[in-house]
Amino acid sequence: DAKTTQPTSMDCAEGRAANLPCNHSTISGNEYVYWYRQIHSQGPQYIIHGLKNNETNEMASLIITEDRKSSTLILPHATLRDTAVYYCIVRVATGATNKLIFGTGTLLAVQP
Amino acid sequence: NAGVTQTPKFRVLKTGQSMTLLCAQDMNHEYMYWYRQDPGMGLRLIHYSVGEGTTAKGEVPDGYNVSRLKKQNFLLGLESAAPSQTSVYFCASTGQANEKLFFGSGTQLSVL
Numbered sequence: 001d002a003k004t005t006q007p008t009s010m011d012c013a014e015g016r017a018a019n020l021p022c023n024h025s026t027i028s029g030n031e032y033v034y035w036y037r038q039i040h041s042q043g044p045q046y047i048i049h050g051l052k053n054n055e056t057n058e059m060a061s062l063i064i065t066e067d068r069k070s071s072t073l074i075l076p077h078a079t080l081r082d083t084a085v086y087y088c089i090v091r092v093a094t095g096a097t098n099k100l101i102f103g104t105g106t107l108l109a110v111q112p
Numbered sequence: 113n114a115g116v117t118q119t120p121k122f123r124v125l126k127t128g129q130s131m132t133l134l135c136a137q138d139m140n141h142e143y144m145y146w147y148r149q150d151p152g153m154g155l156r157l158i159h160y161s162v163g164e165g166t167t168a169k170g171e172v173p174d175g176y177n178v179s180r181l182k183k184q185n186f187l188l189g190l191e192s193a194a195p196s197q198t199s200v201y202f203c204a205s206t207g208q209a210n211e212k213l214f215f216g217s218g219t220q221l222s223v224l
């Protein structure tokens with residue numbers, strides 16, 4: 001299973017862009033990169049996912065390097081409510097399963 | 113739509129007692145999952161199901177059993193609770209492989 005490496009914690013000023021890196025150097029060609037976040041003991045919330053191309057939605061942008069060995073989640077204008085643990089996950093597809101294996105994530109603290 | 117509903121939200125057990133956690137989803141999803149999260153840790157997959165009547169082991173299945181008798185429900189059982197099973201339990205579901213997971217709000221379980 002491909003594993004991910006993320007910094008333990010990061011700070012970001014309110015209103016600025018938050019850039020969260022993730023390393024997944026052993027990713028396979030058919031594995032997707034997913035991002036979820038967890039706000040203080042709530043259930044994780046889906047943010048975005050991608051395979052090869054950069055993706056953008058109403059919450060964030062996902063930039064995947066050309067060799068797919070790393071990616072960056074971008075929150076364009078961080079707010080205090082974005083303070084959470086952010087998980088970068090490589091989806092493991094085994095047969096018909098859709099297992100998501102979580103790591104320890106990055107604690108993003110948005111400062112006023 | 114209620115989404116993914118977990119019951120109960122809190123429970124305290126004595127060592128050796130048994131209990132069942134219920135996860136219900138109203139989105140007609142095929143895939144359902146049970147995770148546990150210990151303090152300061154990421155989520156770990158206990159068991160999952162790819163459809164009604166099917167179950168499979170995840171990363172940490174020992175001490176737990178599951179059943180998926182109805183498509184909308186996924187039950188997690190502890191036959192003989194141990195203090196090591198003190199954790200927050202999250203249920204999740206998704207409709208198709210590659211789609212995002214929807215999580216419940218969690219069950220806080222303490223085993224004394």
